[in-house]
Amino acid sequence: MRNELLSIGRFARLCRLSVKQLRNYDETGLLAPAHVDTGSGYRYYTAGQARDALTIALLREMDLPLAVIARVLAAGPAHRARLLGAERDALAERISRDRARLGMLERLAEDGLPGYEVTVDEEPERRLAVVRASGTPQELGGRIGECVARLLPALGRAGVAGEPPLWGL
Numbered sequence: 001m002r003n004e005l006l007s008i009g010r011f012a013r014l015c016r017l018s019v020k021q022l023r024n025y026d027e028t029g030l031l032a033p034a035h036v037d038t039g040s041g042y043r044y045y046t047a048g049q050a051r052d053a054l055t056i057a058l059l060r061e062m063d064l065p066l067a068v069i070a071r072v073l074a075a076g077p078a079h080r081a082r083l084l085g086a087e088r089d090a091l092a093e094r095i096s097r098d099r100a101r102l103g104m105l106e107r108l109a110e111d112g113l114p115g116y117e118v119t120v121d122e123e124p125e126r127r128l129a130v131v132r133a134s135g136t137p138q139e140l141g142g143r144i145g146e147c148v149a150r151l152l153p154a155l156g157r158a159g160v161a162g163e164p165p166l167w168g169l
Helices: 008-015 019-027 048-060 066-074 078-111 138-155
Strands: 006-007 043-046
Touching: 006 008, 008 019, 008 043, 008 048, 019 043, 019 048, 043 048, 048 066, 048 138
Parallel strands: none
Antiparallel strands: 006 043
């Protein structure tokens, strides 16, 4: 049995991982050693575990969280493809946002910081009634409708006539 097992150091070199990483992967349940010596606590791996170790290293290099990597390793081929596709889509979205920020930085570097003109103006005194809701940007229209549906009856019960415009923040 000893001939089939690789020490943690040898396995780490084989998979281009550190011993510290392998210990962490064991502690988190991501990649358990094939055998742990009960007397010394030394960890041993098999060559068959190299595929998972190399996959973990590759996905960590792409900054995937360990929890996602664990799901990828545990998934069947079809589900694995969906998980990796979702990570690809999230990365594409981050790249798109980063490109937009890069463009903004380039414009600021070329044209300088924008100048803002600030004016102070007098506004008439207003009484406000407030209702609150939260949601995603996709839910915004529905949330506004819900707030108006709660606000107008509340104003009526208080004997206050609501005057246009309704403001939202």
